[in-house]
Amino acid sequence: MEQKLINRLLAYLGIILCWVVFFSFFSTNRQNKCIVSNAAGYEMKLQSLYEEEQILLESNERNILGSNKIVVVDAGHGGMDSGTCSKDEKYLEKNINLKIVGYMKELLDECGIKVYYTRLTDKKMEPEERVEFINNVKADLVVSIHCNYGKNKDANGVEVLYSSNEERKQELTSKEFSDILKKEILSITHQNDRGLLAGDNIYIISRSKVPIALVEVGFMSNREELKFLLDEGNQQKIAMGLFNGIIRTLEER
Ligand SMILES: [Zn+2]
Structure with missing residues (x-):
């Protein structure tokens, strides 16, 4: 009789052990599954974050090229x-000059590039003031807009003056920047290409520490070109060329 009781107790114990083993296995499995699914979810989340980050980095990079550089x-x-x-x-x-700069501003305002204007009104500025201004805002690129005059009434076209100061070891030289601007303007306006000129005798060029054009x-002085320059559509084209040149420079450098 005592043996039967012991056997029964052992049987109950066996059943309890089985349940414990079964439950512990099941719960471990569940936990594992949980971890796996969390990990997978986390990975997916990371992946999508990374992808988003990539897009953000790329777009930031584009913006950085613009917004971190000062023009x-x-x-x-x-x-x-x-x-x-x-x-x-x-x-x-x-x-x-001011009309063209006004059109440039309309384009530059749209793309979040940090741009400073020496003047947006009809105010006088000494060359020294302009250079001081350029240095104070810590410019990376400087574009100065002018119109030409020649004794020869037939002289016409676009020319860009640059600094030939070779002491400055820049990633981008004033000459390269000038060439980009000239090409971009001419590709839109199709004016005569008068090339690049060293303009070291001009105060703003000689004193600029950054690439200047x-x-x-x-x-x-050319009657035809004067008509061309007074036309608002052409002023906009020139502004567009200059804008494209700035963007190209910022993106390529
Ligand atoms: Zn001038």
């Missing part, structure tokens, strides 16, 4: 300093 756009002359003018003195260079967008 100065300088409308030549202003105020009492009219610059050059048409032969009949009716049209002043300072006004054409002084763009002579056309000749006010």
Whole structure:
């Protein structure tokens, strides 16, 4: 009788052990599954974050190229300093320069590039003030807009003056930047290509510590080109060329 009781107790114990083993196996399995599914989910989350991050990095990189770099756009002359003018003195260079810069601003405002303008009104600025301004804002690129005048009434086209100061070891030289701007303008306006000129005798060029391009967008002394320069559509085309040149420079460098 005692043996039967012991056997029964052993049987109960066996059943309890079986349940314990079964439950512990099941719960471990569940836990494992849980971990696996969490890990997979986490990985997926990481992956999507990474992909999003990639897109963000790429777009930031584009923005960084623009937003971290500081561009100065300088409308030549202003105020009492009219610059050059048409032969009949009716049209002043300072006004054409400012109109082009205004159109450039419309384009540059759209793409979040950090741009400083030496002037957006008809105010006079001494060359020393412009250079001080460029240095104060810690510019990376400087574009100065001007119109040309020639004794030869037939002279026409775009020329860009650069700094040939070779002491400066820049990633991008003033000459390279000038060449990009010139090409971009000409690809839109199809004006005459007068090439690049070393402009070291010009104060703003000689004193600039960063790549600078002084763009002579056309000749006010040439009757045909004056008409071209006074046309708002053409001013917009020139502005677009300059804008494209700035963007290309920022993206490529
Ligand atoms: Zn000028």
